[in-house]
Amino acid sequence: MRGIMSIDDALAIAEEAELDLVNVSPNAEPPVCKILDYGKYRYELQKKDKLNKKNQKVTEVKEIRLSPSIEEHDVQVKAKTAIKFLKDGDKLKVSLRFRGRERDFVAKGYEVMEKFAEAVADYGVIEKQPKMEGRRMNMFLAPKKDK
Numbered sequence: 158m159r160g161i162m163s164i165d166d167a168l169a170i171a172e173e174a175e176l177d178l179v180n181v182s183p184n185a186e187p188p189v190c191k192i193l194d195y196g197k198y199r200y201e202l203q204k205k206d207k208l209n210k211k212n213q214k215v216t217e218v219k220e221i222r223l224s225p226s227i228e229e230h231d232v233q234v235k236a237k238t239a240i241k242f243l244k245d246g247d248k249l250k251v252s253l254r255f256r257g258r259e260r261d262f263v264a265k266g267y268e269v270m271e272k273f274a275e276a277v278a279d280y281g282v283i284e285k286q287p288k289m290e291g292r293r294m295n296m297f298l299a300p301k302k303d304k
Contacts, residue, residue, distance in 0.1 A: 161187055218297075220250045223273065225265045232269070236276035239298070243281040249298040256292075266294045274298070 159170070167190055171178040177195040180188055219242040221235050242249050251273055253266050270287040277298065285297040 217247045218250055219247045223253045223269055225259050232272055239277050240280045243300040246300055251296045253294040270296050
């Protein structure tokens with residue numbers, strides 16, 4: 158802490174110590190500066206940013222597609238894949254596409270979605286209930302916190 162001084166004095170002190178004068182907070186009254194090795198300072202910041210990125214978990218949204226006329230075994234196979242995604246901590250979008258006359262049997266689509274949700278109930282919770290959007294029915298699942 159050197160106190161309030163002119164820029165010329167601060168630069169002279171920094172040059173004498175063979176360091177840099179870095180303006181830490183220019184918006185303060187008066188502006189706050191530090192005398193330090195700028196290269197080392199930038200290196201430490203980059204190191205800190207890299208560590209923060211490393212510890213950060215990016216959640217992806219994986220998608221599983223079903224059809225209204227899907228068989229029971231196929232639902233179980235898709236559920237195994239979904240469980241793997243949920244164990245990895247990813248969110249899951251389950252979509253069911255209606256083609257042609259299948260649109261007349263929306264109730265069948267809700268049944269398929271319900272079966273699928275029951276199959277993965279131990280590993281995921283329904284974040285958004287099944288909802289029709291045009292020709293598609295979408296449902297979102299999130300991983301359970303305790304698993």
